[in-house]
Amino acid sequence: MQIISFPNEEVGKGDYLTVEDFKTGKSLIVQVVDIQYANIPGIFEELLRNYDGDSSLQGEDIDPFEVATHIAYIQDARLLVCKIRATNINGDMVFTSSWLPSRSRAVIRKLPIERLFASAKNGNEYLIDLGETNEKKQFQVDVRALDGGLNIITGKKGTGKSHIAKLLTLSLVTHGAPVVILDINGEYTGLGRTADGKPNDLHEKIHILTPKKNFKLNLGEFKIRVMLNILVNALHLPGTSAREFGRIWRFLDQNNALNMRELGEAIKNWKCNQHVRDALFSRYYTLLNSGLFTDEPAKVASFEDSIHKTRVGGAVVINLRDTSTVDRHVLVEYVLGKLVDLLTAKKLRAIFLFAEEAHLYLRETYWDDIVTRMRHYGMFTTFVTNQPETIRENIYRQADNLFLFNFTNDHDLETVSRASKVDADTVKSVARDLPPHHCLVLGKIVNDFPIVTKVRKLDVQTMGHTRLFFSKIHPLSNPVRSM
Amino acid sequence: MNAQYPITTTPKYNFPLPEENLQLPLDFIEISMRSLKHMKPVKLTQENSTSFHQNPKKQTTLNPTTGLTKLKPDPTKIPIVAMDVSSIRLGETEQGILIALRGAIVWKQDTRYRYLRLGPFPFHITNKTQLEISSLFRQHQQTIRIQRHTIPNILYLQTRLTTLLERWIQSSVNHTTRRSLILWDGSLTAGTPETPTLDMAQLLEEARIRKNTILAFSKMTRLLFNGRRLTNLLLDHEPPCIMRIEDNTVYEGPMHLMGNIYVAKLTRGSLAFRMDIDKQVPHLHVVESVQKLLGNDVVLQSYPETLRLAHIFSTFTAIEVLGIQRCLFKEKNLKILAKPNVRRILFGPFGKGFEG
Known part of the structure; x- marks a missing residue:
């Protein structure tokens, strides 16, 4: 569906609109997935004529009726390319688009996200504060939507993937869920501390296991x-x-x-x-x-004991930083095997597993295992990656929730658009223009209404900073120097 | 050499408009505003195809002799001024028609072009407002006296208002320039209700007094010479050249050719244009003027750039029509509805002709 918008109407990509047809008592709920200039007849001629880059041609207008303002208004008209998300029939949400409203009678209004969720009858229990919407309103989601699901967090480097993974981890822990994190870069080791290094409220619930130090295998x-x-x-x-x-x-x-x-x-x-x-x-x-094994288990933390501590909410962070590829594989085989054993023996009700850059340590046969067998045992995985092609297509197809950050590369967007939770056009158009720390949330967690949100800040110690060479010598203030 | 700048500057534009000559646009604006005030909140019927107004022209056969003159561009500095006026029909109302006019003046000085656009002036022409418009004619055209029983019909007033604005602009430019080449769009034909012979004669005389030379270019002409279209006469000649058509035709009725007719082929290409120049300007001066035009202006496809720009700046684009319609809707509560296409209704997909 295409809707014309004028310059005084503030609409952004990802915003929702209602197209209400009062006569039928129905309204369409559409989402803006792309914004283009309206192809108005004569616009090209108008722009050519008014091109002011040519210093050899200058002039003035005597415009007593001030028509120019009206022309400029039309010139700047935009075309909102929208996707129909649902139909509201007398207050009931139907996820079909078999009906179209009247072109001449329909009234188009912006639909705030909180109203969208109210009309979608979203529950308000187990809510977590994910961030804010385009309208600068708080955006909350039900954390239970992660339960039993397969989630993917992806986006290019530096857009905020690990940040939202931390936010989801802490939210799950707050709501009493056990979480295991395969932390490839040691980014999650500061989860139990505030930004200034002090222990936070969840400090006691975050268990950091560093191989060869406090984590050895027996x-x-x-x-x-x-x-x-x-x-x-x-x-x-x-x-x-x-x-x-x-x-x-x-x-x-x-x-x-x-x-x-x-x-x-x-x-x-x-x-x-x-x-x-x-x-x-x-x-x-x-x-x-490898130094990973010990015959004296009493001297080091047991993985099983750590997992037991998370039964009423907690996270076990397996710090894989500074471990060799072989050691990583050994550790991950052990951790996953142990988790399956615990789940099979019903010693553990369920576990939320966060796997960052899983292709670096997960063997080929595990991908299918994770989305089929392990899921049924109660292992609910969230993959975090900046290389979407490293996640298999069947994972995208079966993903319940997708947290998508900015991608500009067409190949990456093409890969991500295979997720069955949303149409490819939305992914390609919206994700391309997402600013840093803005995320397109798709899937069960947003009732299948794709939502763009600015992920809220966390007061936790960030450990994922890249160590720079020049930062200590001459910190970079302005990369561009005017000549 | 005392290079007298021919255009007196003002703080605002590089083009002063004498007090007496400003009367008309003020009148224009007033009548325009009043004409729109008369409008009740009505629905405007939009034209399915907006088209620029063209005067119906009869094909005339000349009885001339010819004389070809080869030209050589003369780079002697001379200011060039061109002007053009456009009108467009915006739609119909229950009371009449809604039109908009706009004029443009373009100056060429050295390597720079400057333009001044006047308008758009929207007009609601109804039976009520046409009296006021007719009064405006009587005020500004000294030779014609429109009687009540000869008040032109509503549709014809579009042409008359367009011509009135055009003549005012021509007169203004005439009064404010000296030793310049003035380029008009059209011919020097007079004697029509819009262009009385005396008015045209006065314009030409004023130009002569101020040492201006008026070159009137017609993009289209229906004049024939020995059965051939006039502009085809120079097809085989090497440009730049002009051909003077010595016209001995005696015209019946009020129409008069106030200028000598030339065919001008100024550059290579397939195009040549009819060019009218004041009859009282000697042929030698005509040749010098056209050579200066060639030496001072960019000429593409035998058409001067200054005049081309004047046409471009006066022409209404589709987006401007929408803008004016929006302006009228916002300011005058005028809602636009598509006019039913009778041909379409009657003939379906075969109804492709002009919707009259």
């Missing part, structure tokens, strides 16, 4: 399946050797001797092919030298 916590996954997927152990490892593991388990020292001894003394032994030793030493 073979006794492992199930054979998880360890085999690590050996096969992260350390590329061949099948024959994996089968032999299984026998060794069961032997040690039966003798209650599952620790690194006994494992090394067992491989050394096990009757098997020398090549198999060599392969097993090679992986064993990789694990041993």
Whole structure:
């Protein structure tokens, strides 16, 4: 639907309008997805004639009726390209667009977001303050919409993805939900502190696990399946050797001797092919030298214990910063395996997992696992990435909520527009013009009404700053110097 | 050399408008305003196709002889002034028609162009307002006396108002310039109700007194010479050149050609134009003037740039029509409705002709 707008009418991309047809008692709810200049007849001639860049042609007008102001008004008319989102039939919202209002009688009004949500009969429990709308009004969403869902936060670098991930994490924690964060850059380690470094209200609920420091693995916590996954997927152990490892593991388990020292001894003394032994030793030493394993679990925090602390609301941040690719894979295999075990054993009701740049540590087979099997166990994942093509298409198609920040690259926009929660035109047009910290929220959390919001500020310690070389020598004040 | 600037400057424009000559636009504005005041809040019927008014012209066959003169551009500095007026019909009301007029003057001095646009002046021409408009004619056209029984009809008043504004602008420019080339759009034909012979004669005389030369370019002419269109006579000649048409035709009725007719082909290309120049200007002076025009103005497709700009600045674009209609709607509560297209209604997709 295309609507003409004049210069005195303030309408922005993402705004909602109602097109009311009083005679039928219906109104269309449409969203502005693009704003163009209206193609008014004669505009090209008018602009050519009034072009004032040519200093050799100047002049004046005697315009007693001041028609020029009216001409300028029409010249600046805009065309609002709108998408029909719903039809309001006597107060009931119907998500179809099979009806069109009268062109001549319909009255077009701006629809404030709070009224849109009121008319969509959105609940007001479990509300979290996400930010503000274009009308500078508070924008709240129901945090329960994240429950049982698959979420994607994406946008180009520096637009505010991690910020909204932190906001959602803290909101979930505030409402008593357990959260696990795979923190690739150590950005979430300051969640429990205010911007000036003081402990905040949620300080006790944020548990930072830094591998090799306060987070080490003990073979006794492992199930054979998880360890085999690590050996096969992260350390590329061949099948024959994996089968032999299984026998060794069961032997040690039966003798209650599952620790690194006994494992090394067992491989050394096990009757098997020398090549198999060599392969097993090679992986064993990789694990041993990673520093991730300990035979003294009492000295370090147990992942399971940390997870138990979040049962009434809390977040476990796995700080993957400064870990090698192999170590990351080992840790993620362990964490995911452990979570599935806890969920399967119903020791954990559900868990919200935030995975930043997941392609750096998530193996191929996990993508399908996360959207199908793990989801049913109660693991609700939120992917955070600035490289949308690293997330598989089926993830986009099954995503329940999408938090989309600015993208200018057509290829990125094309990838993101595969999300089934919204039409490609909206994604491509609105996301391209989103300012930093403005987010297009799509999906269940906004009742399938795409909303543009400026994400609110958080008083937490930001740890995601890039360390700069020049900042200490000559801080950059103005990158452009006038000549 | 004492380079006397031919245009007296004022603080506002580079074009002074003498008091006596300002009378007409003030009258124009007053009548325009009054004509719109008479309007009750009515619905305006919009024209389906707005078109510029054109005087119906009869095809005339001349009985002339010709003389070709080759030209050489003369760069001797001379100011060039061009003017044009446009009118457009905005729509119809129950009481009459609504039109808008606008004039434009363009000066060429050295390498710079300056323009002054006058208007738009919207007019609501009704039976009531046409008396006032006719009175305006009597006031400003000294030779014609319109009798009550000869009051022109509403549609014809558009032409008359356009001509009136055009003559005023021509007169103003005439009074305020000296030793300049003045370019008009149209011919030097007089004797019509809009252009009485005496008025035209006075304009030409004033130009001669002030050492101005008026060159009137007609974009279209229906004059024929030996069965050929006049402007086709120079097709095979190398430009720049002009051909003088010695016209010995005796015209019946009030119409008079006040100028000598030339065909001017000033640049390469397929176009040539009819150019009228005051009969009392010697041929040699005509040649010098056109050569100065070639030496001082940009001429494309045989048409001077200054006159082209005057036409462009006076012409109404579609967006301006919308702007005026909006102005009338906002200021005078005039709502515009599309006029039903009778041809369309009767003939459906075959009704493609002009909606009269």
